[in-house]
Amino acid sequence: MGFRDVMHEKYKEILESYMEDQNEQALYLSQKFSRKSIEYKISPEEIISIHKTALMELEAERSDSVMPSFDILLEVMMGYGLAYREHQSLRTIQQELKSEIEVAANMQQTLLGTQIPDVDCLDIGAISVPARQMSGDYYHFVQDEQGAVSVAIADIIGKGIPAALCMSMIKYSMDSLPEGRHEPYQVLESLNRVVEQNVDPTMFITMFYGMYNTINHTFYYSSAGHEPGFFYNHETKEFEELYAKGLLLGVDKKTKYRQFEKRVDVGDVILLMSDGVTECRTEEGFIEVDTLIGYIEKYIHLEAQEIANKVYKELEYLQDFQLRDDFTLIILKRIK
Amino acid sequence: MNITIDVKEMEQYTKVKIVGEIDAYTAPKLRETIFPYAEKKNTKIVIDLSEVSYMDSTGLGVFVGLFKSLNANEGTLQLTGLSERLRRLFDITGLADIMNINSEVEGGV
Amino acid sequence: MDSCVKIINEWDIVAARQLGRNVAKDLGFGTVDQARITTAISELARNIYLYAGQGQVCIEKTEAVGKTGLIIISEDQGPGINDLRKVMEDGFSTSGGLGAGLPGVKRLVDEFTIESNPGEGTLIKAIKWLR
Numbered sequence: 211m212g213f214r215d216v217m218h219e220k221y222k223e224i225l226e227s228y229m230e231d232q233n234e235q236a237l238y239l240s241q242k243f244s245r246k247s248i249e250y251k252i253s254p255e256e257i258i259s260i261h262k263t264a265l266m267e268l269e270a271e272r273s274d275s276v277m278p279s280f281d282i283l284l285e286v287m288m289g290y291g292l293a294y295r296e297h298q299s300l301r302t303i304q305q306e307l308k309s310e311i312e313v314a315a316n317m318q319q320t321l322l323g324t325q326i327p328d329v330d331c332l333d334i335g336a337i338s339v340p341a342r343q344m345s346g347d348y349y350h351f352v353q354d355e356q357g358a359v360s361v362a363i364a365d366i367i368g369k370g371i372p373a374a375l376c377m378s379m380i381k382y383s384m385d386s387l388p389e390g391r392h393e394p395y396q397v398l399e400s401l402n403r404v405v406e407q408n409v410d411p412t413m414f415i416t417m418f419y420g421m422y423n424t425i426n427h428t429f430y431y432s433s434a435g436h437e438p439g440f441f442y443n444h445e446t447k448e449f450e451e452l453y454a455k456g457l458l459l460g461v462d463k464k465t466k467y468r469q470f471e472k473r474v475d476v477g478d479v480i481l482l483m484s485d486g487v488t489e490c491r492t493e494e495g496f497i498e499v500d501t502l503i504g505y506i507e508k509y510i511h512l513e514a515q516e517i518a519n520k521v522y523k524e525l526e527y528l529q530d531f532q533l534r535d536d537f538t539l540i541i542l543k544r545i546k
Numbered sequence: 547m548n549i550t551i552d553v554k555e556m557e558q559y560t561k562v563k564i565v566g567e568i569d570a571y572t573a574p575k576l577r578e579t580i581f582p583y584a585e586k587k588n589t590k591i592v593i594d595l596s597e598v599s600y601m602d603s604t605g606l607g608v609f610v611g612l613f614k615s616l617n618a619n620e621g622t623l624q625l626t627g628l629s630e631r632l633r634r635l636f637d638i639t640g641l642a643d644i645m646n647i648n649s650e651v652e653g654g655v
Numbered sequence: 656m657d658s659c660v661k662i663i664n665e666w667d668i669v670a671a672r673q674l675g676r677n678v679a680k681d682l683g684f685g686t687v688d689q690a691r692i693t694t695a696i697s698e699l700a701r702n703i704y705l706y707a708g709q710g711q712v713c714i715e716k717t718e719a720v721g722k723t724g725l726i727i728i729s730e731d732q733g734p735g736i737n738d739l740r741k742v743m744e745d746g747f748s749t750s751g752g753l754g755a756g757l758p759g760v761k762r763l764v765d766e767f768t769i770e771s772n773p774g775e776g777t778l779i780k781a782i783k784w785l786r
Contacts, residue, residue: 234673234693235666241697284687288694292759296745299758303745367603414607416639435639457640461610465640485603 217247222264225282229268229275237285244289254290257283311371315340318374322381327353331424333545334359335514337522338538346373347484347536348380357424362397363540364417365436365484367458376413380405394419394432395467398456402434402467405460415459418482422542427474429542432467434459437485440503442510444477449503452480474544479510479517484538514541548572551579559590565597568605577608584612589621596627606635613645622646659713660700662731668700671712678714679725682785692725692783695763698756699729699779707733707776717782724765724784732776739771 221243228236247257261283265276326334338347346366353359364380366373383404387397397419405415418439420431431439433454441450456467474480502525509520518539525537549566560583568576583589591612595601609625616623624646628636636642658678660671675696679689696712703710710731717726736742745758757779761767766782 234676235669237676237693238669238672238697241694281686281690284690285694288690292694292762295762296758299745365603367607414603414610416603433638435641437638455638455640455643457644458610461614461641462644 213250217243217250217252218260218263221260221282221286222267225261225264225279226268228282229278232278232281237281240282240285241288244286247286248289248293254287257286257290261286314371314374318377321378322348322350324350327351327359329353329357329359329424331427331544331546332359332422333514333543335516335518335541335543336539337515337518338536339522340536346377347538348377349482349538349540350381350384358421359424359542360392360394360397360419360421361482361540361542362417362419363436363482363484363538364415365536365538367414367416372413376415379408380415380417392421393469394421394430395469398432398434398459398467399465402459402465403463406463414461416485417459418454420480420482422474422480427544429472429474429480430469431472432456432469434465434467437483439480439482440506441472442479442481442506444475444479449507452482476544476546478544479514480542481506482540482542484536514543517541517543549575551576553579553583555583559592562591562593563597564593564595567600568598568608569600569602570604573604573608576605577611580608580612581615584615584621584623585619587619587621589616589619590624591616591621592624592626594627595625595632596629598629598632601632601635606639606641609645610641613641658715659711661709661711662700662703663709665704668697668704671696671700671714675714675725675727678716679783682716682723682725684725684783684785688783691763692727695760695781695783696727698760699727699781702757703729703731703733707731709733710776719784722784724782727764727779727781727783729779729781730776735773735775735777736769736771737773739769743769 348364350362416436417434418436435458439452509517549572552563554561672693713728764781771777
């Protein structure tokens with residue numbers, strides 16, 4: 211006899227006994243039955259069906275004996291009622307947690323907020339969209355008195371709240387760098403020391419740090435394991451990778467970073483991104499670099515912010531609006 | 547998204563074969579399975595990644611953690627069979643320079 | 656009528672339920688509330704039987720300004736509860752088929768108080784008001 215049949219027989223016994231003399235003991239057995247059925251995931255409608263079958267087998271369609279049968283049914287369903295209320299209350303708790311995370315996400319936005327610098331020669335655009343509520347991507351602009359524009363783009367390995375907490379630390383160590391101009395390699399070396407000391411050994415950060423000198427129109431950059439950016443040459447209409455290799459932040463405190471430079475002419479575009487852009491996955495697999503460049507090329511004549519928005523829309527569409535990773539794209543376009 | 551991790555303790559090294567995808571969902575399982583071996587003294591771990599179709603940054607984090615843990619315990623880590631995509635990931639992050647990647651295993655595998 | 660039932664074996668739980676049902680019926684509680692009250696009594700008596708070994712459950716009529724109700728007092732000198740907060744947490748007891756647990760009892764009634772000291776026992780008072 212299967213488990214269902216055993217339950218069915220047991221129910222019939224209880225019911226028969228209760229219909230005989232409406233005893234409290236049968237009701238207690240019903241309560242125990244209820245507990246068992248919840249434990250074995252018997253659904254409420256199955257209970258009703260068990261009840262009906264039992265009634266039919268007991269040939270008790272006559273109304274006077276049918277009435278007490280509902281006491282049994284009520285007792286059995288009581289457990290389900292309690293389980294349902296508990297579910298409701300857990301849902302409330304879940305809602306509360308969700309709204310707390312929303313508050314935290316807003317706080318993150320405020321804490322990490324950065325202003326896009328306003329310089330005559332550059333048109334700058336940026337978009338950053340978290341895959342979940344809190345982003346593990348981070349970008350930051352700094353403009354110094356001599357007119358250089360610095361940009362940092364970082365990806366914290368790991369997502370959600372732990373990554374967000376880690377990011378606040380990065381932000382504050384960047385803010386507390388001593389005054390004055392910093393070469394990209396110096397910034398990475400000093401952040402690397404902070405991360406190496408303070409972060410959980412399985413948590414790592416990739417960062418690309420670039421500085422645009424508005425006087426000689428040269429872009430200086432260093433990378434700590436970050437996804438390479440792209441450079442668009444307006445004259446040749448060609449894209450090239452902004453190649454820069456360097457170890458992730460936080461692996462080895464003695465790491466030295468190499469600095470690269472690139473001359474930027476009017477119309478040239480620098481594109482920096484997180485791996486959510488290049489690791490964009492679709493049903494058919496990863497998008498190829500050429501596909502990505504194709505999208506960028508399609509919109510390269512637009513204003514920087516427009517390029518960023520349009521490329522994001524295309525990739526969002528490609529992924530069926532389900533981001534697997536945080537997405538950040540920064541565009542610097544020399545306009546004069 | 548599934549992963550199978552096969553660990554064999556051989557005479558000279560611990561051989562690990564991973565099949566599947568290494569991402570935020572499977573990384574914890576990978577970490578739990580391999581880390582205990584890395585905490586022993588003088589261990590040599592060889593990981594075959596030839597059947598890993600995808601790895602994201604969380605997966606990379608597991609390998610960096612493993613590398614650091616082995617280094618602290620005088621052990622070594624060797625990764626083999628990386629696809630071009632995986633190889634690129636280790637290149638960009640600078641890990642290819644400090645880790646032993648895609649070289650021949652002594653005595654052959 | 657004796658308003659307390661000593662809980663020593665499982666069938667005393669049935670006696671406690673019967674007492675509760677009678678009192679509830681006399682006070683004029685409807686069928687569904689009767690079932691809620693007996694379920695609460697059942698849970699409390701079962702806790703005594705399972706965890707304290709023995710104790711008693713008393714059921715009485717209670718009155719407050721403008722309302723009448725039924726009070727269940729469950730008392731034992733068992734091991735007591737170490738972490739009250741935990742046992743009052745949802746999801747702690749239900750999942751394993753342990754029943755509604757104390758949060759369930761609390762939901763079934765209108766007022767619920769619990770006092771427990773490890774090594775000394777537990778005292779629970781639960782009131783259901785007549786609507």
